[in-house]
Amino acid sequence: MSKTYKIAVIPGDGIGKEVMPEALRALSAVCQRFDILLEMTHIDWASCDYYTQHGTMMPDDWKTRLADMDAILFGAVGWPDSVPDHISLWGSLLQFRREFDQYINLRPVRLFEGVPCPLAGRKAGDIDFLVVRENTEGEYTNLGGRIFAGTEREVVIQESVFTRLGTDRVLKYAFELAKQRSRKHLTLATKSNGIAISMPWWDERADEVATGYPDVQLDKQHIDILSARFVLQPDRFDVVVASNLFGDILSDLGPACTGTIGLAPSANLNPEGRFPSLFEPVHGSAPDIYGRNIANPVAMIWSAALMLKFLGETAAHDALLHAIETVLVQGPRTPDLGGQASTTDMGVAIAQLI
Ligand code: NAI
Numbered sequence: 001m002s003k004t005y006k007i008a009v010i011p012g013d014g015i016g017k018e019v020m021p022e023a024l025r026a027l028s029a030v031c032q033r034f035d036i037l038l039e040m041t042h043i044d045w046a047s048c049d050y051y052t053q054h055g056t057m058m059p060d061d062w063k064t065r066l067a068d069m070d071a072i073l074f075g076a077v078g079w080p081d082s083v084p085d086h087i088s089l090w091g092s093l094l095q096f097r098r099e100f101d102q103y104i105n106l107r108p109v110r111l112f113e114g115v116p117c118p119l120a121g122r123k124a125g126d127i128d129f130l131v132v133r134e135n136t137e138g139e140y141t142n143l144g145g146r147i148f149a150g151t152e153r154e155v156v157i158q159e160s161v162f163t164r165l166g167t168d169r170v171l172k173y174a175f176e177l178a179k180q181r182s183r184k185h186l187t188l189a190t191k192s193n194g195i196a197i198s199m200p201w202w203d204e205r206a207d208e209v210a211t212g213y214p215d216v217q218l219d220k221q222h223i224d225i226l227s228a229r230f231v232l233q234p235d236r237f238d239v240v241v242a243s244n245l246f247g248d249i250l251s252d253l254g255p256a257c258t259g260t261i262g263l264a265p266s267a268n269l270n271p272e273g274r275f276p277s278l279f280e281p282v283h284g285s286a287p288d289i290y291g292r293n294i295a296n297p298v299a300m301i302w303s304a305a306l307m308l309k310f311l312g313e314t315a316a317h318d319a320l321l322h323a324i325e326t327v328l329v330q331g332p333r334t335p336d337l338g339g340q341a342s343t344t345d346m347g348v349a350i351a352q353l354i
Pocket residue numbers: 015075076077078079080085089093261262263280281282283284285286287288289294295296297299336
């Protein structure tokens with residue numbers, strides 16, 4: 001018996017519009033093979049084109065239109081030449097994350113065979129970890145303001161917000177994930193020596209949550225040396241949990257250490273399924289390469305695979321990932337991987353393997 005899932009498909013801007021068709025191609029192949037039905041709703045808002053026409057990133061009723069979806073598949077948003085980035089991002093993606101309480105941002109970091117690693121002497125298998133980023137609070141808030149603007153007394157304050165609810169749930173999620181993996185190791189990103197109020201408290205919450213996971217080894221590291229170790233000793237890591245800001249940085253640095261941002265996927269999860277979760281590549285709209293059909297589609301296709309896994313379709317996820325692994329070894333490869341293939345060539349090759 002086949003299952004039906006309702007999926008909102010939002011390509012967004014720039015290369016989001018080039019890589020999304022390849023994710024849909026791969027999904028179509030894998031769903032046929034595993035007898036899964038996806039009922040897709042194609043959406044042109046949450047894009048700068050829409051903003052240019054309507055003066056807003058999304059229609060007023062966006063939330064009701066998306067609320068009963070099982071998942072959202074998202075390309076990338078941003079076109080700085082026509083819309084300032086804080087408007088496009090706060091008007092779309094950050095609304096989804098907050099309003100749909102997608103409090104986990106999960107980003108796998110993996111070095112694949114066939115992908116040149118910028119770190120000397122590393123081979124496939126040496127780097128394989130997960131970054132779990134808090135996605136709704138912490139350092140990313142709109143609390144604060146400017147006073148005496150433009151004068152010598154000008155003062156700017158931006159507040160961070162850490163709640164017990166928000167912190168404990170991301171820590172628990174990370175401990176659960178670590179517990180299911182063979183190494184059972186969790187690294188906590190902190191900065192309790194410098195950020196003297198919120199970060200010591202964050203460490204305390206981790207100690208408290210850790211009492212429920214005696215079999216998981218907890219390793220606290222300050223964010224500065226932790227970043228250095230991503231580069232110098234990436235094999236040390238299994239699951240890494242971090243606040244919103246630290247997680248944002250780590251989850252770009254991690255994939256950068258494995259070759260190209262064109263491979264890195266992410267999942268914005270509301271684990272309880274009260275709201276739809278959103279799956280998107282880590283990269284943005286890449287205006288510098290848009291229009292040439294050379295963007296690497298793997299990050300988008302892998303994000304679609306993460307969506308299938310979250311929906312419980314593990315075999316379909318594994319098949320997609322296997323096809324990605326094979327194409328990374330055999331080619332065709334896009335220019336960011338040192339090849340000359342187009343976005344379409346690579347997407348077609350992945351779909352054909354399925
Ligand atoms: P970006 O990720 O779009 O591009 C950074 C660099 O990586 C560029 O040189 C680009 O060509 C390259 N690149 C990115 N994806 C690639 C792919 N799939 N294949 C090959 N090369 C790839 O980041 P940037 O330039 O800082 O931002 C551009 C726009 O994207 C901005 O408007 C920004 O706000 C937005 N953005 C949106 C995100 C999202 O929707 N989640 C995330 C990051 C940026």
